[in-house]
Amino acid sequence: MQGAASGPGTDQTDSAEQQKNYRYAINTLFTLLEDAYPLKFKRAFPAEEDLNRAKRVWFQSLKEFHPRRIVKAAQKALDTSKFFPDLSDIRELCKLRYDEVGLKEPLQAYYEACYAPVQSRDYHWSHIAVYLAAKQTGWMTLRSEEQRIALPIFERNYEIICNRVLDGEDIEADIFQGLEDTRNKEAVRLADEQAEQALRQQMEKQGIDPDAGRDAFIKMRKQLTGK
Incomplete structure (x- = not known):
């Protein structure tokens, strides 16, 4: 495949191996489509330049997925698609579906x-x-x-x-847990904001100004949230 970059890697060896795997996946994808839909494939990619450009575009869109999954998506497209599958169809088939691999939601x-x-x-x-x-x-x-x-x-x-x-x-x-800590803190922050907003509305209904009666606001928050 011309013009394809490699996926993420830890060193040059990994990068080269990943690039090889992605090249294989994208080339296999297009070969399967060509074999299954020869006339539609020719109309979609009439010239070699069109095909190479499409491979580069499809690679950039699909590189978030494992090469093995790209090939599986192409094979599944042939089994399930009534029409010539486009890039969005292949992307959708690449996404994780828990029930397909015997997993719970x-x-x-x-x-x-x-x-x-x-x-x-x-x-x-x-x-x-x-x-x-x-x-x-x-x-x-x-x-x-x-x-x-x-x-x-x-x-x-x-x-x-x-x-x-x-x-x-x-x-x-x-x-890797770095992002987990961020997500956890963000979830707590959003939950606290929602709780405080609800508390402010409750105090306003009771005729208490949350800003003027800050001590009352803090006291009520402690009673309701334990914080």
Whole structure:
């Protein structure tokens, strides 16, 4: 494939290998489309220049997905599409669908993790991904934090692990936690803002000026939120 850049890599060897894998995936994608829809393919890409330009554009749009998933999406498109699939169709087929790989939706998995009687790998989990996401999130977080706080953290970990399942990668590798802390703090901040807004409205209904009666506002907030 001409003009394609490589996906993210940690060194030159990884970058070269990833570039090779993406080249293979994109070329395979277009070969499958050409074999399945020869006339439509020729009309869509009448010249070699058109085909190479399309490969570069499709690569840029699809490089967020694992090369293996791109090939699978192309194969699935041939089985499910009545018409010549375009880039948006392939992108949609690349996205994670939990039920297709025998996984629960995030909220169902979250409840399974929260209410599991044991925290052991040997428990009869619906899928090991639920256990791994719960372990990565932290059992204490799942059991002690409100859903509005714990669910976004669990959901992020679960999605990462489920994507690894789909891509055939190591599902037990550590998950980078830097973004999780940011998400957690942001979730808390938004929840606090919503709670404070509701409290202000409640005080106004009672004829209390939240700004003038700051002491009363703080006292009521402590009573209602414990903060």
